[in-house]
Amino acid sequence: MSKRRNSPVVGRRNFLKGATLVGAAALTPRAAQAQPLVVPLARAVPRPNLVAETMPPSRDPVTQTTGGGDFMVDVLKTLDLDYCAISPASMFRGVHEAIVNYGKNIKPELLTCTHEEIAVSMAQGYAKIEGKPMAVMTHGTVGLQHAAMALYNSFCDRVPIYLMVGNIIDADKRAPGGDWVHSAQDPASLVRDFVKWDDQPTSLQHFAESAVRAYKIATTPPMAPVMLSLDTELQENPIPDVESLRIPKLTKVAPPQGDSGAIVETAKLLAAAENPVLIVDRMVRTQAGMERLVELAETLQCPVVDMAGRMNFPSRHPLNHSFRHNAVVSQADVIVGIELNDYWGAVNLMDDRIVRKGRPIYKPGTKMVSIGVRDLFTKANYQEFQRYAEVDIAIGGDGEASLPALIEAVKRAVEPGRKSAYEARGKKLAAAKLKRVEQFKSDATIGWDASPVSMGRLCAELYAQIYQDDWSLVGNGIRSFWPHRLWNFDKAYRWNGASGGGGVGYNAPASLGAALANKKHGRLSVTINGDGDLMFTPGTLWTAAHHRIPILYVVHNNRAYHQEYMYLQTMANRRARGVENAHIGTTLTDPNIDFAALAKSLGVYGEGPITDPNELAPALKRALAMVRRGEPALIDVVTEPR
Ligand SMILES: Cc1ncc(C[n+]2csc(CCOP(=O)(O)OP(=O)(O)O)c2C)c(N)n1
Ligand SMILES: [Mg+2]
Numbered sequence: 001m002s003k004r005r006n007s008p009v010v011g012r013r014n015f016l017k018g019a020t021l022v023g024a025a026a027l028t029p030r031a032a033q034a035q036p037l038v039v040p041l042a043r044a045v046p047r048p049n050l051v052a053e054t055m056p057p058s059r060d061p062v063t064q065t066t067g068g069g070d071f072m073v074d075v076l077k078t079l080d081l082d083y084c085a086i087s088p089a090s091m092f093r094g095v096h097e098a099i100v101n102y103g104k105n106i107k108p109e110l111l112t113c114t115h116e117e118i119a120v121s122m123a124q125g126y127a128k129i130e131g132k133p134m135a136v137m138t139h140g141t142v143g144l145q146h147a148a149m150a151l152y153n154s155f156c157d158r159v160p161i162y163l164m165v166g167n168i169i170d171a172d173k174r175a176p177g178g179d180w181v182h183s184a185q186d187p188a189s190l191v192r193d194f195v196k197w198d199d200q201p202t203s204l205q206h207f208a209e210s211a212v213r214a215y216k217i218a219t220t221p222p223m224a225p226v227m228l229s230l231d232t233e234l235q236e237n238p239i240p241d242v243e244s245l246r247i248p249k250l251t252k253v254a255p256p257q258g259d260s261g262a263i264v265e266t267a268k269l270l271a272a273a274e275n276p277v278l279i280v281d282r283m284v285r286t287q288a289g290m291e292r293l294v295e296l297a298e299t300l301q302c303p304v305v306d307m308a309g310r311m312n313f314p315s316r317h318p319l320n321h322s323f324r325h326n327a328v329v330s331q332a333d334v335i336v337g338i339e340l341n342d343y344w345g346a347v348n349l350m351d352d353r354i355v356r357k358g359r360p361i362y363k364p365g366t367k368m369v370s371i372g373v374r375d376l377f378t379k380a381n382y383q384e385f386q387r388y389a390e391v392d393i394a395i396g397g398d399g400e401a402s403l404p405a406l407i408e409a410v411k412r413a414v415e416p417g418r419k420s421a422y423e424a425r426g427k428k429l430a431a432a433k434l435k436r437v438e439q440f441k442s443d444a445t446i447g448w449d450a451s452p453v454s455m456g457r458l459c460a461e462l463y464a465q466i467y468q469d470d471w472s473l474v475g476n477g478i479r480s481f482w483p484h485r486l487w488n489f490d491k492a493y494r495w496n497g498a499s500g501g502g503g504v505g506y507n508a509p510a511s512l513g514a515a516l517a518n519k520k521h522g523r524l525s526v527t528i529n530g531d532g533d534l535m536f537t538p539g540t541l542w543t544a545a546h547h548r549i550p551i552l553y554v555v556h557n558n559r560a561y562h563q564e565y566m567y568l569q570t571m572a573n574r575r576a577r578g579v580e581n582a583h584i585g586t587t588l589t590d591p592n593i594d595f596a597a598l599a600k601s602l603g604v605y606g607e608g609p610i611t612d613p614n615e616l617a618p619a620l621k622r623a624l625a626m627v628r629r630g631e632p633a634l635i636d637v638v639t640e641p642r
Pocket of ligand 1: 149477478502503504505529530531558561563564641642
């Protein structure tokens with residue numbers, strides 16, 4: 001029963017076979033013993049049994065041979081879901097029990113989380129490394145409310161999450177108290193603004209169809225979370241009509257390619273441009289996508305600005321000009337933005353501290369093209385769609401899937417006579433890049449011996465100890481730019497982007513989800529975690545220990561919600577009131593948080609607080625030894641603010 005089903009017919013037969021087995025199991029000695037225990041006790045009591053009189057005995061309580069939850073598990077097993085992250089709750093007990101007993105806790109295997117936000121964020125980080133969704137199950141209403149922010153992050157980040165939420169639809173079946181406060185008429189209304197699709201099936205066949213449809217919708221670009229509300233009656237009751245059930249087959253949608261005419265037009269613009277620029281953000285899903293982007297850039301010898309929503313372009317490639325963003329955009333005559341989350345933001349500057357007013361970085365007359373799925377799906381309420389971007393050609397198609405056609409079209413459009421001009425352009429770019437890299441290396445030494453520890457030193461020391469491993473940076477809090485400046489990001493799994501919705505509390509659990517995905521590939525996962533973020537979701541560390549997920553947490557401990565501290569300083573400066581009070585409500589001191597002790601209390605190896613930079617390397621070595629052995633570890637480094 002635990003094998004993945006290839007055809008719906010086989011699926012149903014296996015299901016029937018399984019149902020029979022469950023029935024047989026119910027007649028094992030344990031079950032047989034259970035029956036007499038119930039019957040004589042009832043008979044032995046001569047007094048009126050009020051419970052028995054007011055409530056008819058539940059039908060066949062011991063030998064319920066089928067349960068809707070079993071069928072639901074059968075359906076889930078066809079969907080290639082390796083894990084299901086949960087904080088346990090009665091509203092999904094029918095499926096929970098079926099997963100661990102009937103489904104043998106395999107595909108999906110349950111991950112125990114200490115908060116629903118952790119469960120969803122783990123799924124977000126996991127999906128970006130593994131390329132497929134993780135299931136999450138939450139309690140009705142309250143569990144979903146906890147999950148909501150992480151769901152919003154995932155939605156903004158265009159990451160599929162397969163969310164199931166328990167609910168009791170029939171008011172007649174709700175016990176007083178908890179069942180009522182945790183049930184809703186329309187549970188998904190809470191999150192409908194930031195899930196792509198939701199449903200509340202009212203029969204098992206309805207569940208089967210909706211479950212397969214949900215997976216298909218979630219994994220079709222633009223990918224996003226989906227939600228199924230699981231009625232407890234469907235989960236818990238015997239299956240009335242086993243024979244009639246079937247599991248529809250899942251056929252994933254091939255990602256759409258951009259219109260061929262528009263692709264050719266774009267290729268001509270790129271080939272003819274003096275200074276073409278490619279800007280990419282959430283584009284690469286696979287290693288092949290990264291290699292194709294390299295091919296496109298090398299064909300044109302043009303700069304690539306990687307906005308790092310995913311790991312798109314090798315950091316040390318001479319054409320990676322992410323840290324010369326303004327320089328290359330201001331020179332561009334053609335800009336092609338691929339899967340940009342925020343096209344306007346990539347070509348304009350806006351200071352939100354003093355006067356909220358934007359200005360373009362690009363020259364007037366610069367031709368702009370967008371390729372991506374952003375334009376194919378928009379919701380109204382939450383404004384994550386960003387400012388309207390005025391482009392000359394807007395191509396609705398998946399970025400990675402559209403690259404082969406664009407590369408071919410560019411190769412055809414390149415005039416042989418211009419090849420030497422391209423080469424000269426490439427050489428100039430390579431020299432500028434080299435200069436920038438040298439600058440970064442020297443900048444990283446500023447404050448090398450300072451205490452609190454500088455972020456340049458922290459990231460240099462960390463890289464020195466992992467660069468020979470098959471490493472993966474699975475999180476980087478309120479992003480320090482040092483890793484992308486100094487490290488050699490050369491594979492699609494070296495980095496997995498940020499939160500999407502800017503919801504703090506993402507980094508710790510999303511890093512863990514990504515580390516879980518890396519585990520089976522034997523990769524070394526490391527994350528740089530803000531102290532503020534970690535305090536939103538500290539229970540993540542327990543899940544890391546419980547499920548033995550190897551990951552190194554380096555706490556970037558500036559003892560503050562430092563970003564907000566800076567905003568408060570700016571506000572006070574603007575009003576000429578001095579910054580003396582900017583620490584109020586923004587710092588995390590008095591008492592200082594002992595993250596090493598926190599880690600230890602949750603079963604994770606912990607060291608720190610490290611204030612002397614010379615203690616960093618030996619501490620990293622000890623912690624990484626734990627991680628290489630397959631355990632999580634944490635080191636708390638008291639750092640400069642950014
Ligand atoms: C859920 C949520 N609450 C509050 C914020 C506002 N916020 C943005 S950054 C930040 C500070 C996070 O602290 P930390 O992780 O330590 O990063 P630091 O700014 O200190 O580098 C806060 C509170 C947010 N983005 N999300
Ligand atoms: Mg902080």
